[in-house]
Amino acid sequence: MIRPATPDDCIVIQTLAHEIWSEAYASILSPAQLSYMLEAFYTLEVLQRQMEAGQQFLILEDDNVAQGFAAYQLDYTPGVTQLHKLYVRTTQHHKGWGNSFLETIEQRAVKAEQHTLRLNVNRFNNAQFFYQKKGFQIVETIDIPIGEGYWMEDFIMEKN
Numbered sequence: 001m002i003r004p005a006t007p008d009d010c011i012v013i014q015t016l017a018h019e020i021w022s023e024a025y026a027s028i029l030s031p032a033q034l035s036y037m038l039e040a041f042y043t044l045e046v047l048q049r050q051m052e053a054g055q056q057f058l059i060l061e062d063d064n065v066a067q068g069f070a071a072y073q074l075d076y077t078p079g080v081t082q083l084h085k086l087y088v089r090t091t092q093h094h095k096g097w098g099n100s101f102l103e104t105i106e107q108r109a110v111k112a113e114q115h116t117l118r119l120n121v122n123r124f125n126n127a128q129f130f131y132q133k134k135g136f137q138i139v140e141t142i143d144i145p146i147g148e149g150y151w152m153e154d155f156i157m158e159k160n
Helices: 007-024 031-041 044-052 097-111 127-133
Strands: 003-004 056-062 065-077 078-090 116-123 136-146 152-160
Touching: 003 097, 007 031, 007 044, 007 056, 007 065, 007 078, 031 078, 031 136, 031 152, 044 056, 056 097, 065 097, 078 097, 078 127, 116 127, 127 152
Parallel strands: 078 116
Antiparallel strands: 003 056, 056 065, 065 078, 116 152, 136 152
Protein backbone atom coordinates (compact mmCIF):
# COMPACT_ATOMS: atom_id res chain seq x y z
CA MET A 1 0.00 0.00 0.00
CA ILE A 2 1.22 3.48 -0.86
CA ARG A 3 0.08 6.26 1.42
CA PRO A 4 0.87 9.95 1.83
CA ALA A 5 3.54 10.67 4.42
CA THR A 6 3.12 13.20 7.18
CA PRO A 7 5.78 15.08 9.16
CA ASP A 8 5.49 12.31 11.75
CA ASP A 9 6.89 9.92 9.11
CA CYS A 10 10.18 11.80 8.78
CA ILE A 11 11.91 9.36 11.13
CA VAL A 12 10.68 6.44 9.00
CA ILE A 13 11.97 8.12 5.83
CA GLN A 14 15.29 8.92 7.49
CA THR A 15 15.71 5.32 8.68
CA LEU A 16 14.85 3.92 5.26
CA ALA A 17 17.20 6.36 3.53
CA HIS A 18 20.14 5.33 5.69
CA GLU A 19 19.47 1.65 5.03
CA ILE A 20 18.73 1.92 1.30
CA TRP A 21 21.44 4.45 0.43
CA SER A 22 24.09 2.36 2.16
CA GLU A 23 23.34 -0.44 -0.30
CA ALA A 24 22.36 1.54 -3.38
CA TYR A 25 25.34 3.87 -3.41
CA ALA A 26 28.09 1.78 -1.79
CA SER A 27 29.78 1.11 -5.12
CA ILE A 28 29.15 4.63 -6.48
CA LEU A 29 30.01 7.01 -3.63
CA SER A 30 32.81 7.06 -1.09
CA PRO A 31 31.73 6.39 2.50
CA ALA A 32 32.56 10.03 3.31
CA GLN A 33 30.38 11.40 0.49
CA LEU A 34 27.56 8.99 1.36
CA SER A 35 27.62 10.18 4.97
CA TYR A 36 27.79 13.83 3.89
CA MET A 37 24.80 13.48 1.55
CA LEU A 38 22.67 11.63 4.08
CA GLU A 39 23.36 14.41 6.58
CA ALA A 40 22.60 17.07 3.95
CA PHE A 41 19.35 15.54 2.65
CA TYR A 42 17.91 13.28 5.35
CA THR A 43 18.02 14.90 8.77
CA LEU A 44 14.59 15.26 10.35
CA GLU A 45 14.82 19.04 10.00
CA VAL A 46 15.74 18.87 6.31
CA LEU A 47 12.93 16.40 5.56
CA GLN A 48 10.42 18.65 7.31
CA ARG A 49 11.68 21.68 5.34
CA GLN A 50 11.33 19.69 2.10
CA MET A 51 7.71 18.91 3.00
CA GLU A 52 7.04 22.55 3.87
CA ALA A 53 8.58 23.62 0.54
CA GLY A 54 6.09 21.52 -1.42
CA GLN A 55 7.61 18.08 -1.73
CA GLN A 56 4.91 15.46 -1.30
CA PHE A 57 6.21 12.27 0.27
CA LEU A 58 4.76 8.81 -0.11
CA ILE A 59 5.44 5.74 2.04
CA LEU A 60 5.22 2.19 0.73
CA GLU A 61 4.05 -0.31 3.33
CA ASP A 62 3.75 -4.05 3.03
CA ASP A 63 2.21 -5.89 6.00
CA ASN A 64 2.35 -2.57 7.90
CA VAL A 65 6.14 -2.38 7.50
CA ALA A 66 7.63 0.57 5.61
CA GLN A 67 9.54 -0.75 2.59
CA GLY A 68 10.22 2.41 0.61
CA PHE A 69 9.48 6.06 0.03
CA ALA A 70 9.16 8.57 -2.76
CA ALA A 71 8.88 12.35 -2.99
CA TYR A 72 7.66 14.53 -5.82
CA GLN A 73 6.72 18.14 -6.39
CA LEU A 74 3.96 19.34 -8.69
CA ASP A 75 4.70 22.45 -10.76
CA TYR A 76 8.38 22.32 -9.86
CA THR A 77 8.60 24.42 -12.97
CA PRO A 78 5.42 25.27 -14.90
CA GLY A 79 3.82 22.03 -16.09
CA VAL A 80 6.63 19.85 -14.74
CA THR A 81 6.44 17.45 -11.82
CA GLN A 82 9.85 16.71 -10.31
CA LEU A 83 10.43 13.25 -8.90
CA HIS A 84 12.89 13.98 -6.10
CA LYS A 85 13.17 10.55 -4.50
CA LEU A 86 12.14 6.97 -5.18
CA TYR A 87 13.72 4.31 -2.99
CA VAL A 88 12.68 0.76 -2.16
CA ARG A 89 14.52 -1.65 0.10
CA THR A 90 16.76 -3.95 -1.94
CA THR A 91 14.95 -6.99 -0.50
CA GLN A 92 11.76 -5.63 -2.06
CA HIS A 93 13.10 -5.08 -5.59
CA HIS A 94 11.37 -6.83 -8.50
CA LYS A 95 8.00 -6.83 -6.74
CA GLY A 96 6.54 -3.95 -8.76
CA TRP A 97 6.84 -1.35 -6.00
CA GLY A 98 8.82 1.08 -8.16
CA ASN A 99 6.14 0.76 -10.82
CA SER A 100 3.46 1.44 -8.22
CA PHE A 101 5.23 4.57 -7.03
CA LEU A 102 5.63 5.85 -10.59
CA GLU A 103 2.01 5.11 -11.50
CA THR A 104 0.77 6.91 -8.38
CA ILE A 105 2.91 9.97 -9.08
CA GLU A 106 2.05 9.99 -12.78
CA GLN A 107 -1.68 9.87 -11.96
CA ARG A 108 -1.31 12.79 -9.57
CA ALA A 109 0.68 14.75 -12.15
CA VAL A 110 -1.93 14.16 -14.86
CA LYS A 111 -4.71 15.17 -12.47
CA ALA A 112 -2.77 18.39 -11.78
CA GLU A 113 -2.47 18.97 -15.56
CA GLN A 114 1.28 18.51 -15.62
CA HIS A 115 2.81 17.61 -18.99
CA THR A 116 6.23 16.28 -17.93
CA LEU A 117 7.67 14.12 -15.19
CA ARG A 118 11.36 14.90 -14.56
CA LEU A 119 14.00 13.33 -12.33
CA ASN A 120 17.71 13.32 -11.67
CA VAL A 121 19.53 9.99 -11.44
CA ASN A 122 23.19 9.37 -10.71
CA ARG A 123 24.93 8.53 -13.99
CA PHE A 124 26.45 5.41 -12.41
CA ASN A 125 23.23 4.16 -10.80
CA ASN A 126 21.56 1.21 -12.49
CA ALA A 127 18.19 2.80 -11.66
CA GLN A 128 18.58 4.77 -14.90
CA PHE A 129 17.74 1.57 -16.79
CA PHE A 130 14.54 1.11 -14.77
CA TYR A 131 13.50 4.64 -15.69
CA GLN A 132 14.33 4.10 -19.36
CA LYS A 133 12.08 1.00 -19.38
CA LYS A 134 9.33 3.21 -17.98
CA GLY A 135 9.59 5.67 -20.85
CA PHE A 136 12.00 8.24 -19.47
CA GLN A 137 14.67 9.67 -21.75
CA ILE A 138 17.96 11.33 -20.86
CA VAL A 139 17.67 15.01 -21.75
CA GLU A 140 20.77 16.39 -20.06
CA THR A 141 23.98 15.41 -18.28
CA ILE A 142 24.86 17.64 -15.32
CA ASP A 143 27.35 17.93 -12.49
CA ILE A 144 25.97 19.66 -9.40
CA PRO A 145 28.34 20.85 -6.65
CA ILE A 146 26.91 19.98 -3.23
CA GLY A 147 29.67 21.21 -0.94
CA GLU A 148 32.83 19.85 0.68
CA GLY A 149 34.22 19.19 -2.81
CA TYR A 150 31.48 16.66 -3.61
CA TRP A 151 29.41 16.53 -6.77
CA MET A 152 26.21 14.90 -7.91
CA GLU A 153 26.96 13.48 -11.34
CA ASP A 154 23.49 13.08 -12.79
CA PHE A 155 21.40 12.50 -15.83
CA ILE A 156 18.23 14.53 -16.05
CA MET A 157 15.53 12.25 -17.40
CA GLU A 158 12.04 13.19 -18.56
CA LYS A 159 8.84 11.48 -19.55
CA ASN A 160 5.95 13.25 -21.24
